[in-house]
Amino acid sequence: MSVTDTELVPSLGTTEDEIYLQIQRFYAAQSQLLDFGRFEEWAATFTEDCSFTANGFPQPVRTRTALLAGTLQNHKVDEPGLRIRHWFGMTTVEPRADGTVYALSYVLVIRNHRNEPPFIYRSTRCEDVLVRNGNSWLVRDRIIRRDELTDE
Amino acid sequence: MSVTDTELVPSLGTTEDEIYLQIQRFYAAQSQLLDFGRFEEWAATFTEDCSFTANGFPQPVRTRTALLAGTLQNHKVDEPGLRIRHWFGMTTVEPRADGTVYALSYVLVIRNHRNEPPFIYRSTRCEDVLVRNGNSWLVRDRIIRRDELTDE
């Protein structure tokens, strides 16, 4: 936010609408980092002590270091002609008294192999607890539920 | 909006950009209520005297009571392993002189059966007339056009 914070002007970036917009932008940037193979920068959008839980994983991943290692491992086997695009949408946010924000989003994972038509690889639900990081945010805890594996 | 409304600060929530963001958030919350089976709360996002018209329905549904009854009936037959996700996007808004807002959105309906890949079940266009409800909105009139049934 480039607006000067004075006594007369409300501190921008702290109303719920402003938080909503920041988190929308955060997810867009985070998806691009992952999809463009910038895995270290992607991992840096999580806190050092983060947890990442998924109903497709045998157990939660804990710490940014472990998250990065697992992600690098997973993408080692990607074929070069495969493009992956993560689409966040239908996000709702709940700011909490401790300054964190709970956010629930739908996430579609679109895959596109070379010279083939794109398709929806996964439809998932993402629940995050986010913490402030200056004017942006970091994910502290993420839970991903793939729709084809859940009753909810 | 948590900003205190004073004479020095513009009344937030009333500029077109603010209305846009509110309506975007409204659609996200509304979709989650429907998709997570919270049908009474979903119906409560429409006015009591609402109309809901669709090119897939034989005739418009009128009143929130009838909308809820029809929706409960439709979802009775859903298989337990079916997840449905409504994605609103490409929304445009036109605030009108009477305080209502006309909004036109695209809506994708994604379906995911258990242990199967997700797919786009419907691509539709949604036209709403929304009325203010405190800091949020209610749908007074909705028209849904399924893309495979329309020439527009």
Next chain:
Amino acid sequence: MSVTDTELVPSLGTTEDEIYLQIQRFYAAQSQLLDFGRFEEWAATFTEDCSFTANGFPQPVRTRTALLAGTLQNHKVDEPGLRIRHWFGMTTVEPRADGTVYALSYVLVIRNHRNEPPFIYRSTRCEDVLVRNGNSWLVRDRIIRRDELTDE
């Protein structure tokens, strides 16, 4: 923006969050113009001296006049029962010192033939340089990369 610009109130529409929201709205309106066959109005969302480059085109298209001519030509052959929907998402923006904005978005093109299910026709990446046009924006330079044709 309908807020009066005074010395006490920051000039709305110029912070990065406000620019982000404007550009989001711009893409929604632009997609509707294209998808609803309003090709002249769609072309008017580009500057007169625009360039439009795509990895599916033999060479860049230059000027709004040429862009409109090519677009009218392309859509002449559309079957009447075909609906096309452009979904922009995961947009990031970078305001630049010269007042332009660089924006990178994902774009899905959904197609729906009459009485058939919708499908994703293309998954692409869109890079724009946008210039201010009053309270809205115009595209000066656009590069589209279809995901199935790119290694990035």
